[in-house]
Amino acid sequence: DAGITQSPRHKVTETGTPVTLRCHQTENHRYMYWYRQDPGHGLRLIHYSYGVKDTDKGEVSDGYSVSRSKTEDFLLTLESATSSQTSVYFCAIGRTDTQYFGPGTRLTVL
């Protein structure tokens, strides 16, 4: 497996609270991605980064922001969590045609 870790692995929070998920890689890869996985939808891209401080929106970016201050770290923030953001979040590195995924974070918003 590629050197990708995610933290926390599980989190339960309440509606309206801010939440930050962290992705850390040891592969020095330029591209990093955040996906959410929901039953019946597969994996949907939230945001991606193509370098330090360089990010762009994906398919389902509303309600999410990201930051990348170092090559190895990519943060996903839910400014004010909603129940519709209950999901499993995966970070990935690699090119668009070959990606390697982290272990995932299961987020529950009550």
Place this chain on the structure above:
Amino acid sequence: GQQVMQIPQYQHVQEGEDFTTYCNSSTTLSNIQWYKQRPGGHPVFLIQLVKSGEVKKQKRLTFQFGEAKKNSSLHITATQTTDVGTYFCAGTYNNNDMRFGAGTRLTVKP
């Protein structure tokens, strides 16, 4: 819009039976990838197909890319309990957008 449809959503087979999952896009793909996700795990890259009509094999797994580069299939011969999981295709378009199919969940009865 750009979307990859994958069928079936679920497939339950007896060990030793064959299994096939199909992906289809309404627009031409640049390439297509296949991933496997074990229950409770993260997606793992299996293979990439790039050329029209391409066929690749990995042991009991056969991957095909259609002549028009709009569809693809994954066929598993003589399934084993270790094949259990969800299989995803992911199509990359010429604008570098990537879209995952919703996945096919395979269960195998011993």
